[in-house]
Amino acid sequence: MMGLLGLFARKPHERAGFELYGAAVAAARQPDFFAGLGVPDTLDGRFDLVSLHVALLIRRLRRDSDPVGPKLAQAVFDAMFADMDVNLREMGVGDLVVGKRVKRMWEAFHGRAAAYEAALDANDQAALAEALSRNIWRGAAVPDGAAERLAAHAQAVAATLAPQPIAALQRGKVRFA
Template sequence: MRVPRIFSKRIADDPVQTLYSAIVCQARQPAFYRVCGVADTPDGRFDLIALHAALVLRRLRMEGEAARSLAQALFDHMFADMDENLREMGVGDLGVGKRVKAMARAFYGRLAAYDAAITASDRTRAAEALRRNLYRKNTPSPDQVEAMADYLFAEAARLDTLAFDRMRVGTVAFGPPPQPGTG
């Protein structure tokens, strides 16, 4: 998390920063990596952030024009953070732009895949999207994929009931990570 400058608004007063912080905090939950089989790598962490950001952006899109600027600001903030993280990881200035563009394209693909599965209420489609995107080269167990698909639908439903006024001020909460094999 960035440290606020002395003359800028406090982070707690910035709804975009607060929404993004909630997304990142959820994506950092150890159970996603230890129990759900997501790779604890930069790619795995990106994919969990992308999954949670896709859920939030899907919810904001439901508000239409009223949420367009908030959604765009969240997207912009997310990729500014990705840019900064790549630089901190030592990616050279010339490579950062290309990597961020590739990440943005990948994010749009994930957003479309998750949204299509949720809209169609299609768990098979969701599982395929998760295997292709969240797990990539990993070989998760069927229980892990099923648990993450259930989580995707549960979190979409949770966010669907969240009042836009709460999101507008940066309030969003996610449920606990799933526990594969316990249901």
């Protein structure tokens, strides 16, 4: 009987992963992104802002010297894509298509996260602004200075996340800039 119950056990960092992911979503939903920066208030625009904040959080977690950091990073990633799956189903996307859509979102997230991380690691605000412009506005006209302001925001978030103790993050507690 114990073996069967083990199948239903939660993963060790699942709750913290969902709480950290929820905080990233809340940070991404600030009205100023849409009203002040002109980020498209669409499914894609919201996905891109969530992706930015989750990528910054995962970057922070993966860099922690404590071995729990990368495990929490994976838990946040898992929470994000479990949520994407649920959201697609709630929007009426059929079961046969959900997997393909989630895979495309996963690939888009990884590409964006890699571009943002490379720019942040190089301390290259222009490259970060360019990546954000390309991904957030997707070829639409970018309001003057919006990509640069969003890049400055991303850098501020990265700086705010960096010193936060892993113990707090492990409890699902995080602060965004």
